[in-house]
Amino acid sequence: MRSRREFLKDAATGAAMLGSSAAANAMGIGGMLGQRVQLAKSSVIIARDSQLHSQGASKPDEKRTLDLLDRAITAYTGHANPVDSWKHIIAQKRAQNQVIGLKTNGLGGQGISTHAVLVVAIAERLQQAGVKAGNILVWDRNARDLEACGLTINSNPARIRCYGSDSAGFEDAIQNWGTAHPRFSRILTRECAMVINLPILKDHSGAGVTFAMKNMYGVVERPQDLHANGCNPGVADLNCCPAIREKFWLTIGDAMSSVYEGGPGFRPEHLWYPNTLMVSDDWVALDQIAWNTIEKKRAEAGLATLEAAGRPPRYIATAADADHRLGVNDPKRLHVVEV
Amino acid sequence: MTRTKKALTLGVFVALVALGAIAGCKNRSIATLSSGMDAHSNADPFPASGVIDGWVKTDETRTYKADDLWQYIDGDAEQYLRAGVVSAATSGYKFHGQLEAVVDVYTMKDAAGAQKILETGLTKEAKTVALGDEGTQYAQSVIFRKGPALVRIVAYENTPETSQALLNLAHAVEAKL
16 A cells, blocks of 8 residues: 555656546547556545444434545545645546536435435535536436435526436437447436546445446446346446546545445445545546455455355456456556545 | 104115115225235235334335336346346335335245345344244344245334334235235
């Protein structure tokens, strides 16, 4: 693990920070459709607050969540000020006066969905960074998933908007990449200039682990078509599609609470509180760290490894292979920065 | 007068018989509807509001065929499909206006399929409870099977009342299966 100082030093040189895709585009080599260029190392910010959930509370503390987000984002960008950090992030996609999407995950129901308090914190900082409320669009598969997060449906453009692909619809055209032939949500293709990925960390009965890359199953019309063989290579192929690569970039992973067994649904008997946010633009690296996190907890609980349980998340290695090149899964090439 | 009295008495009697017949028909109608619901209890095993003390049914029941199950539980549908799920139904409940819970009823092809799901993910904290053919309980959830039906009830908070309240709800669902 590297220190914050080492990380910031790398950030200053641009080696570790702000996105393989952004860097690749700047270098003129990002045109390899749907593929990220692997840099030498990939960084994952892990921000943790053991007091995030006060004694006996099932919901994280609002103020502490905002502080945790600020810590994570400032570490990610290298800016001391959170608002400056957000301005920097928005500028990377030239999205200052455009719609910025926040893609949540409410599939698991209200017990294990992206926390509304995190969404609210991000929306607050985005507005402080100059984004109009109506240009913030919180979205997911459908209204039910959004409500499971504790969010309220709203299409009034004077306020932060929040609605699902069920009301916005899907493109008629199919995009093809490997085994993936999805129709994408029109929220992604037509409304958003950039989208921030807000998954929640969970065990997954088919894929092993669901976090950054698997959350993209919630932006297509028929995710069930991609579930074969433990979602491998479905996850990797889907994440190579241009619609995702062009709009998504940053993941702020919600690991404030999680299920380490029985997911992706809510299983209170397997609920635990990592009290963590994980931030990176390398989603493969994030998912590798997520896998490690789930395995560690499973071991503590006396459960078999995901490999022994017959569901290792093989899609992570596939996403890192030469055919996909979506990021880095080699532990030697990962920089984990804890703040 | 006597004839008039007799006629009036007869008229009142006929009227009473007629009213009784109408009332009887109404009662029969209610009874018929009730038995109709019972006959289709596999399609609607969800207790109505007020049937169990403190519990209110907060949602319309949503049902999913096997092919559509992914719309409800996405990737988790795979394990249910492998176990032979035919359909699923779900509804939200609230206890004393505060504790929220969800009831899922999966209808499998056979009892073996229900058993397979029941056994998945059991931990040493699971407590055996007398529900259906087999049942287990955790602090915030109850799962049991009865014939080909697999029922999972999950609460979103752990309060001192949660465990018993869930058990009461589970018994009411069981009675409707």
